[in-house]
Amino acid sequence: TAITITEQPVSVSVPVGYSFTLRCRAQGRTSLRYQWFCQYQSDSRPIPGATNQDLPIIAEQTQLYTCRVNDLHRNAIFSDWVKVEVHQCVARGLPPRLWQGEPVIVLNPSEQRVEVGQPLQLQCAAMGVPAPSYQWYRNGNLLEQQKRKKLWITHTKVSDSGTYLCCVSNSHGEHWTNAVDVHIGRGEILPPAEHLQLFHLVFVLATGKIALLVGNNRYQHHPNLMAPVRDVFELSRLLEHLGFQVVSLLD
16 A cells, blocks of 8 residues: 555557557655566566656567556555557558547458357457457347457357447447358358348248348448447337337448
């Protein structure tokens, strides 16, 4: 309790060569001294000359950092470990020239076709300052346990089929990955043309009420909406309660 950290450093996810500063602030009963440490793989070591509250960095490789703060009475405390994730290959000249740290998608998930019982992995990645958080959705429904860059299902079921996308967010805003279709089947999986024929047959034979919901968050000449995916989810629940067969599409 002799030393209290009042501002913790924050993790970032940046392109190679990007310049930024890690910050640490603390309060104590005497004057304080700072020493930054970095860890790469299993090696943790003090950074020579890094004895200020601020640590300027030019991103070269992914590393972990912490700051030790001590006073004149040999009391010491360490800040949180933070990760500096460095993207060596950033597509399409990103980030934007006037980037302020808002999430920028650098890797979108891809369509998957998996047999029942086999593992499913979807992956995305984004830059951001601070480092963005991830939340996956299927058919507009939030997947509570899927909060990492990689979505992983060990043993897939037919019910895991659907349209997946990930929301990437930090304090500057949010961005959505492309929506991709995941097909889970038994044995031979129907090719896309046969899928389309099957969908047309279902709609032709349908005798109940059908609702088509479209949540769009990719406008060229209009600001993004606040929460189109959540809106589609809430409306689909309401319409299903009213007896509709609901088809939800994103972007």
